[in-house]
Amino acid sequence: MPQPFAFATATEILFGRGQAAMAAGRVAALGRRVLLVHGRDPSRSAALAHDLSAAGCSVATFAVPHEPDMALIEAGVVAGAGMQAVVAMGGGAVIDAGKAIAALIPATRPMLDHLEVVGQGLPLDHPPLPFVAIPTTAGTGAEVTRNAVIGVPEARRKVSLRDARMLPALAIVDPALTDGCSRGVTLASGLDAVTQVIEPYVCTRANPLTDALCRNAIPRGLAALIRLMQAEDPQARDEMAWVSLCGGMALANAGLGAVHGLAGPLGGLTGAAHGAICGTLLPHVLVANRRAVTDRALAARLDQVGAWIGAAFGRPDASVAEAAALLADWSRAAGLPGLDALGIDAAACQAAAQAAAASSSMRANPAPLSADNLDALMRAAA
CATH class of the missing domain: 1.20.1090.10 (Dehydroquinate synthase-like - alpha domain)
Structure with a gap:
């Protein structure tokens, strides 16, 4: 008999070519005010922004031009004030940033209180906003993890913001988005x-x-x-x-x-x-x-x-x-x-x-x- 174990992942995973076409409708069902987090090139997510608007969503966008650090996440939390859902479309850095922003928009404590190693590692004091991850690279698997890696330049460290509730509500893994990488x-x-x-x-x-x-x-x-x-x-x-x-x-x-x-x-x-x-x-x-x-x-x-x-x-x-x-x-x-x-x-x-x-x-x-x-x-x- 195997030893007892637990297993947790995203609430729902959509995998396969063409699944990204489902994104707008699925995101709209989670909230009508949506923060769309994307990478350095906004053209990759422009079609999704259009589809979200067509689905009746009010869309704000936030760019992640580099691996996330505390300052970038704090700016994202400000950009996401009043949002009902967060969707991140990009590589692992973008998905980690979106995941952290969704977790911290409702939070009342400073981010540092929740960071491991350099902070107190406290659990989130409020549940994260619904979060949807749409990877465009095949690498980190961040679309099904419960943490976000964040740089802390003052400590010269990368550490995790971690909470079981940070698992995405939906992960859409469409390999076509990685074509031509x-x-x-x-x-x-x-x-x-x-x-x-x-x-x-x-x-x-x-x-x-x-x-x-x-x-x-x-x-x-x-x-x-x-x-x-x-x-x-x-x-x-x-x-x-x-x-x-x-x-x-x-x-x-x-x-x-x-x-x-x-x-x-x-x-x-x-x-x-x-x-x-x-x-x-x-x-x-x-x-x-x-x-x-x-x-x-x-x-x-x-x-x-x-x-x-x-x-x-x-x-x-x-x-x-x-x-x-x-x-x-x-x-x-x-x-x-x-x-x-x-x-x-x-x-x-x-x-x-x-x-x-x-x-x-x-x-x-x-x-x-x-x-x-x-x-x-x-x-x-x-």
Whole structure:
């Protein structure tokens, strides 16, 4: 019998090509005064704004030109005053921003009271506004998670605003919205998606439902990403959207590990892109975990991941170390920068290694890794 576990996700998920056409009517049913959160280019969401207006909604828009920080979220809360619902259409940064804004518009306490690590981590004092997430990249799975990652420049950290009620009322995952995504974004976000089905599978809090999601998604995600680095492929886009969704559900219900435990501090210290950091760290964390792990069942899971990665590159018999080398070499050849090229120097690595100890992601890592271990693997990823 499996150990008891809980599983929570968005109230409703619509998945598949063409599902974005349903958005306006579904959002209008949640509220007639709508804040539409979008990315740097408003043309991506212009059709949705038009459709919302045609559905009888009063629409205000708010742009997210970079990964969200406290100042941007506070501006979004001001822009969303009086709104009845929030919809975010964009990449992971846009969805995190929309999720945080929807959570904080009704709140009466300062944002810092609710932030983890740098604040008090208090639960929200009022339920969030209804929130709809429409991703346009396949990476973070933020459309089905209960937290939003927010930069705190004064502390040089990225931390989470987290509450179970922040799970979206509706997630619309339409892979067609990712068609034609740039090669660099596809690679970095795709490696983040793959990381987010690997880490929950090998973490200490995996459960039968997250296992079912991850076992299926890991080999599918690797194969689809390799295809997308060769040519645009709608079927591979569909696969990556599915893998990203699986990763979001898995991490929200099991946990992550050292890749994300380090990615948060590194992003906060340097401003480097989250997906690129994760993709660069993943092979080196896999090797460090396999060396340090003592639990036989977790070691077997890491070996299975190594076999899946090896198989994706024609080496199903590869050890974890051999598979990690194959993945690292392929990623570099596809254009993924190392930590040095991302502007992450030795001082940032040392600071991140110390800060990672306080990260919620590290608590589920399959093996204890010291600050020296973490610093060494980051040097290898340079």
